[in-house]
Amino acid sequence: MNEYTCDLRAAVQDSEPATVYIRKHRFSVGAPLHFDQEYPYITALEHALGALAADIAGGLQAAARRHRVPVDHIEAVLTGRLNNPLTYLGVVGEEGHPGLERVAVTVYVSSPAAQEEVQRLWIETLQRSPLVSTFRKAVHLELSYQIVL
Amino acid sequence: MSALPLFPVTTVGSWPRPPALLRAQRLKRLGRMSAEEFNRLADEAVLEALRLQEEAGVDVVTDGEQRRDNFYSFVSEKLDGVRLMTLAEMLDVVEDKAGFERILRTLDAPAYSISTATCVGKVRRRKPLALDDLRFLKRHSTKAIKVTLPGPYLLTRSMYLPPLSSEAYPTKEDLGEDVVQVLWEEVQALAQEGVDFIQLDEPVLTELVFSQGQTRTFMCAALAARKDPAEELEFALALLNRVVKGISGVRIGLHVCRGNWSQKEETLLSGSYHPLSPYLKQMQVQQLVLEYATQRAGDLVSFPDKELGLGVVNPRLERVETIDDIRRAVERALETYPADKLWLNPDCGFGTFSNRPVSQPEIAARKLANISAVARLLREQG
Numbered sequence: 213m214n215e216y217t218c219d220l221r222a223a224v225q226d227s228e229p230a231t232v233y234i235r236k237h238r239f240s241v242g243a244p245l246h247f248d249q250e251y252p253y254i255t256a257l258e259h260a261l262g263a264l265a266a267d268i269a270g271g272l273q274a275a276a277r278r279h280r281v282p283v284d285h286i287e288a289v290l291t292g293r294l295n296n297p298l299t300y301l302g303v304v305g306e307e308g309h310p311g312l313e314r315v316a317v318t319v320y321v322s323s324p325a326a327q328e329e330v331q332r333l334w335i336e337t338l339q340r341s342p343l344v345s346t347f348r349k350a351v352h353l354e355l356s357y358q359i360v361l
Numbered sequence: 362m363s364a365l366p367l368f369p370v371t372t373v374g375s376w377p378r379p380p381a382l383l384r385a386q387r388l389k390r391l392g393r394m395s396a397e398e399f400n401r402l403a404d405e406a407v408l409e410a411l412r413l414q415e416e417a418g419v420d421v422v423t424d425g426e427q428r429r430d431n432f433y434s435f436v437s438e439k440l441d442g443v444r445l446m447t448l449a450e451m452l453d454v455v456e457d458k459a460g461f462e463r464i465l466r467t468l469d470a471p472a473y474s475i476s477t478a479t480c481v482g483k484v485r486r487r488k489p490l491a492l493d494d495l496r497f498l499k500r501h502s503t504k505a506i507k508v509t510l511p512g513p514y515l516l517t518r519s520m521y522l523p524p525l526s527s528e529a530y531p532t533k534e535d536l537g538e539d540v541v542q543v544l545w546e547e548v549q550a551l552a553q554e555g556v557d558f559i560q561l562d563e564p565v566l567t568e569l570v571f572s573q574g575q576t577r578t579f580m581c582a583a584l585a586a587r588k589d590p591a592e593e594l595e596f597a598l599a600l601l602n603r604v605v606k607g608i609s610g611v612r613i614g615l616h617v618c619r620g621n622w623s624q625k626e627e628t629l630l631s632g633s634y635h636p637l638s639p640y641l642k643q644m645q646v647q648q649l650v651l652e653y654a655t656q657r658a659g660d661l662v663s664f665p666d667k668e669l670g671l672g673v674v675n676p677r678l679e680r681v682e683t684i685d686d687i688r689r690a691v692e693r694a695l696e697t698y699p700a701d702k703l704w705l706n707p708d709c710g711f712g713t714f715s716n717r718p719v720s721q722p723e724i725a726a727r728k729l730a731n732i733s734a735v736a737r738l739l740r741e742q743g
């Protein structure tokens with residue numbers, strides 16, 4: 213399996229959102245970015261960041277299962293900061309770019325296991341994560357975990 | 362219990378739980394630990410909290426709320442019609458989701474780790490809320506005992522989640538009727554058992570007046586406030602006075618603060634008790650237990666007919682307030698209150714939310730010891 217490609221199709225008709233077709237699934241993606249809290253769709257940026265947080269949380273869960281370490285709960289919180297959101301709107305004279313500059317992820321873990329064990333799972337999770345490997349090259353990533361009793 | 366000295370020293374209730382008890386709480390929630398095993402650990406923790414209070418010279422002791430997950434959601438184990446929900450489950454049903462997320466960020470805690478009680482049916486008192494805790498304390502201490510209970514407005518407001526509660530109660534006012542009944546029964550039972558002090562906690566009253574309509578705690582997040590704060594305060598007042606109606610032979614106190622969920626003072630509410638004072642004055646309680654060690658509480662407000670449980674140390678600060686600090690605070694209060702109306706206590710509990718304590722037992726004990734030292738000094742001066 214050293215050749216894996218991810219094949220999908222995104223179609224937009226008339227107005228947003230786009231529909232993404234992937235394997236036998238489909239999901240909707242709104243505008244690339246939106247500043248209104250009431251905007252009815254999940255933006256492309258939100259999908260990307262949601263995927264990153266879920267990748268880490270899910271990856272940690274999978275690592276725990278692989279090593280038979282009991283874990284009761286995992287929850288990740290993420291904050292992504294854009295370099296300059298005004299450039300997305302095309303505001304004249306704005307410096308910078310609309311891309312992500314910094315993404316901070318904190319993962320809360322509840323587990324009766326020893327701290328060293330959780331630490332091992334954490335390192336393995338980050339090493340094996342497709343999205344962490346990708347984001348690392350593009351964005352300043354701050355990743356941490358906290359053990360919650 | 363012998364008569365209390367001048368300037369009785371007490372706590373506002375909660376005490377940081379030991380790590381073993383926190384682990385046990387989680388295991389019990391997950392159904393992996395029996396109630397008996399949990400109680401054995403909790404008994405030990407209560408005795409330790411008691412020992413530290415007694416050594417620190419506290420005159421009116423509490424059980425440190427060790428058996429409770431936090432100061433109000435524990436009622437779900439005792440009442441019919443109430444279910445414990447994690448904040449993660451609540452995310453699906455709360456009205457103000459963005460506000461809720463802000464609150465979670467401030468807590469710096471995962472949504473699964475904090476639970477809240479939610480009304481899902483007719484509310485009845487299946488078991489006593491705190492009577493067994495009181496009996497345990499009485500067996501192990503000769504000191505006067507304070508028992509804390511969530512206030513009726515807090516319970517009504519925080520438990521009413523329209524999608525889950527409205528079948529049993531069309532409005533939160535309807536739920537309030539049964540909450541009053543439950544608390545009234547409990548207060549009667551505690552009084553008959555000989556408790557010395559019952560403290561009702563109404564921390565969200567400040568949220569009504571200081572948050573400019575912005576939801577600031579998850580206790581209020583379930584039900585976005587649409588009402589005029591004055592109307593809500595009238596409602597809170599009416600509920601409380603019905604809970605304590607006809608009670609005698611026990612001191613009733615009311616604790617109102619501005620939040621105790623974070624050590625970051627700037628995330629907590631601020632403002633003086635002034636806007637609340639017309640309501641607090643009408644509450645049929647002997648004592649108001651108020652925070653004054655924090656700047657956020659503003660100037661001392663006079664409540665002429667009531668005792669003041671004066672907050673003289675900030676439970677969230679690592680620095681232990683000195684005897685001089687505390688003494689100055691008491692002397693300032695003595696300009697407004699007569700000596701026989703002043704009690705001394707911290708601003709709030711030291712471990713309001715079990716997995717988010719704002720202090721450690723050693724620091725908390727040193728703060729209490731300094732309060733006691735000041736009380737002794739002032740008593741000697743006569």
Ligand SMILES: [Zn+2]
Pocket residue numbers: 373564616617618619620621708709710
């Ligand atoms: Zn408080």
